[in-house]
Amino acid sequence: xxxxxxxxxxxxxxxxxxxxxxxxxxxxxxxxxxxxxxxxxxxxxxxxxxxxxxxxxxxxxxxxxxxxxxxxxxxxxxxxxxxxxxxxxxxxxxxxxxxxxxxxxxxxxxxxxxxxxxxxxxxxxxxxxxxxxxxxxxxxxxxxxxxxxxxxxxxxxxxxxxxxxxxxxxxxxxxxxxxxxxxxxxxxxxxxxxxxxxxxxxxxxxxxxxxxxxxxxxxxxxxxxxxxxxxxxxxxxxxxxxxxxxxxxxxxxxxxxxxxxxxxxxxxxxxxxxxxxxxxxxxxxxxxxxxxxxxxxxxxxxxxxxxxxxxxxxxxxxxxxxxxxxxxxxxxxxxx
Amino acid sequence: xxxxxxxxxxxxxxxxxxxxxxxxxxxxxxxxxxxxxxxxxxxxxxxxxxxxxxxxxxxxxxxxxxxxxxxxxxxxxxxxxxxxxxxxxxxxxxxxxxxxxxxxxxxxxxxxxxxxxxxxxxxxxxxxxxxxxxxxxxxxxxxxxxxxxxxxxxxxxxxxxxxxxxxxxxxxxxxxxxxxxxxx
Numbered sequence: 074x075x076x077x078x079x080x081x082x083x084x085x086x087x088x089x090x091x092x093x094x095x096x097x098x099x100x101x102x103x104x105x106x107x108x109x110x111x112x113x114x115x116x117x118x119x120x121x122x123x124x125x126x127x128x129x130x131x132x133x134x135x136x137x138x139x140x141x142x143x144x145x146x147x148x149x150x151x152x153x154x155x156x157x158x159x160x161x162x163x164x165x166x167x168x169x170x171x172x173x174x175x176x177x178x179x180x181x182x183x184x185x186x187x188x189x190x191x192x193x194x195x196x197x198x199x200x201x202x203x204x205x206x207x208x209x210x211x212x213x214x215x216x217x218x219x220x221x222x223x224x225x226x227x228x229x230x231x232x233x234x235x236x237x238x239x240x241x242x243x244x245x246x247x248x249x250x251x252x253x254x255x256x257x258x259x260x261x262x263x264x265x266x267x268x269x270x271x272x273x274x275x276x277x278x279x280x281x282x283x284x285x286x287x288x289x290x291x292x293x294x295x296x297x298x299x300x301x302x303x304x305x306x307x308x309x310x311x312x313x314x315x316x317x318x319x320x321x322x323x324x325x326x327x328x329x330x331x332x333x334x335x336x337x338x339x340x341x342x343x344x345x346x347x348x349x350x351x352x353x354x355x356x357x358x359x360x361x362x363x364x365x366x367x368x369x370x371x372x373x374x375x376x377x378x379x380x381x382x383x384x385x386x387x388x389x390x391x392x393x394x395x396x397x398x399x400x401x402x403x404x405x406x407x408x409x
Numbered sequence: 410x411x412x413x414x415x416x417x418x419x420x421x422x423x424x425x426x427x428x429x430x431x432x433x434x435x436x437x438x439x440x441x442x443x444x445x446x447x448x449x450x451x452x453x454x455x456x457x458x459x460x461x462x463x464x465x466x467x468x469x470x471x472x473x474x475x476x477x478x479x480x481x482x483x484x485x486x487x488x489x490x491x492x493x494x495x496x497x498x499x500x501x502x503x504x505x506x507x508x509x510x511x512x513x514x515x516x517x518x519x520x521x522x523x524x525x526x527x528x529x530x531x532x533x534x535x536x537x538x539x540x541x542x543x544x545x546x547x548x549x550x551x552x553x554x555x556x557x558x559x560x561x562x563x564x565x566x567x568x569x570x571x572x573x574x575x576x577x578x579x580x581x582x583x584x585x586x587x588x589x590x591x592x593x
Contacts, residue, residue, distance in 0.1 A: 077524035080582070081531070086438045090534050095441065099486035101527055102439075107520075112479070118438060119475045124431035133433070136451060137425055141458050143418045272419065354427060357420060358465050 078110040082118060192218045194235070197350035199326065204231070207242035208249060213326050214347040215270065238266040238281070238327060255308045256289035265298075266323050272343065279303040279323045289313055329371030331378070335364045338386060342400065349375045351393070355400035361388070417461065424464050425454055432478050439482050449481045504529055504548055508576070508583055525583055532582040536575065543571040 085098050102111065127133070138144035194200050194212040201211045205223045212218055216235020224230075229249045241249045241260050251258045253269035255276055263283025269276040278287050280298040287304045288295045290311055296304055303318035325332040331348060333341055338360040342353045365385060369378050379391045379398060391400045432453055436446035456477075457464050464470060505525050533541050543561070546552045547568075554572070558565045 077521045077528060081524055081527050084528070084531050088531070088535055089441075090531065094531060094534055096489070097527065097530065099489060101523065103483050103486045104523075106523065115479055116475060119431075119435050119478070122431050122435040122438060124428075124434070127430035127433045127437075130426070130430060133429060133447065133451065134422070134425065137429075137454060137458075138422075140451065140455055141418075141421065143422065146415070146418065356465070 076110070076114075078107055079114045079117075082111075082114045086118065190220055190222055192220070196347055199329075204229075206244060206247075206249075209240040210237050211239075211327055212237045233267055233269055235270055236266070236268040236326070238264070238324060240264045241283075256287055256304075256306055257292070258285050258287050260285040270347075274309045275305050275307050277303060277305050279318045279320070281320055281324070325368075331367070331369040331373070333368075334366045336366075337362045337364055338389070341365065341367070341382065345375070345378065349378075349398075351375055351396050351398045353398050353400065359402040360400075361386075421458060421461075421464075424457075428470070428474060429454060432474060435475075435478055436482055440485070445485060449478070449485060453477055453481055504579070505583075507548070508579060528582050529579055532579055533575075536578065540571045540575055543568055544575040547572050 192202050192212060194214060194216045196214050199213050201209060203209055204220055206229055210218060213236035216237055218237060219232040227247060229247050230252060232252050239251065241263050249260045251267050253267060253276060258265060258267055258278045260283065263285055264281040265285050266279045266281065280300050280302055282300050285298050286295055287298060289306045294313065296313065296315060298304060301318055301320055302315055304313055304315045306313045322332045322334065333344055339357045342355060346353045375398065376393060383389050383391055388403050389400055390403050391398060429450055433446050433450035436449040440446050543557055546557045547554065554565060554568045558568045
């Protein structure tokens, strides 16, 4: 025997009806009768509803960011940091363009200032570009570098979000400056690596050879780095520390290797999400905050990497479906 | 370790991206309105935004999301509070009688009586307009077939054919419960 409640719900969602039938359906659905049956059929409908995509999701997300204030906080924190950092009005105009490059999805970007070129490296890729002065910049995944078609004036300035290494061509007259949201690195004929991903609290400058000066905390502090020294600036605590860096770790990404030292599971998956073309789906709160050090070869596939990580951590399990990697905690017998 | 505001922002964005499509698609199925579905889904996530304790636990979330989405949709439907005149529905009630089996209980006692009226209405609305018009004149307005033919300027055979096919189709729709005499 068929079920009339199911027939109505299925018949209704599968066909178009005039407005009076819509009204009738709405009052029937909420009239309080056969509630258990209606609920059972609605649950079935819920299970069958498409869950991975919806038209105009990006617009809905923008609306949500406005409602929750996420959009304002992002714009403000980025603009404020930058505006505090650079006082010259001429530079401010450029910086607004930089902020736009970061905030607006690539497809919707208005024409950039004509005198600034943009190199954008998407997730899971890296690329080498040669700047007008012969400086070679190698960009890691999810990174944007803005630079002029020709360097004019007393300085060579580029703007970076993400991570890049620079082999700066020597020009004693004009210092080469990499500006990020929270610090800037000034160099003369030198090789160095800058990590400034917006989603990470710590941003890092590492000197490979030569000599650089790092200005940070609204340019009120500066530190001269000698080779193999690394400056880590925490934008949350606004504190900086220098330490000796393992250059092969710092430049591992250039060779395609993955080196993660003392990272929490959350940080590890954030890092892998940049390197591999997968979306990682997990609840950060289900993960412990133990720290791990892991190194993977350049040709390691994500299933291999995740297989090792899940063995090492022991309390997670993963599965890969299409371009998603789902990570779930495993209830161990001891915890039950 | 304390969570910063931007951590919370990012976590919520991920939760939203993972769950918003299902909520809105489900609401779209029932409301058939892009604007209503968007409003319902956004208002659910705005309520969740201020209650991080609810969405931070992903495991229990799936069942919970269904319940809050259903409730939000029901609230909208109830708010619209369109009570149709019952007379019009009563008009349709004798169709149920007509399609009724001799051995069934009386229509008004039937627990699915309202559902049958709904199914008849929905089935009629899916039919070609000309056939529905003929059937409604016959059964709701009680006009004789001859008069319908004259009013619509169509052959009597066509009128009879429309009514016959409509009854056949309604029988199929109500198959779940009744076996009826096709014609009085």
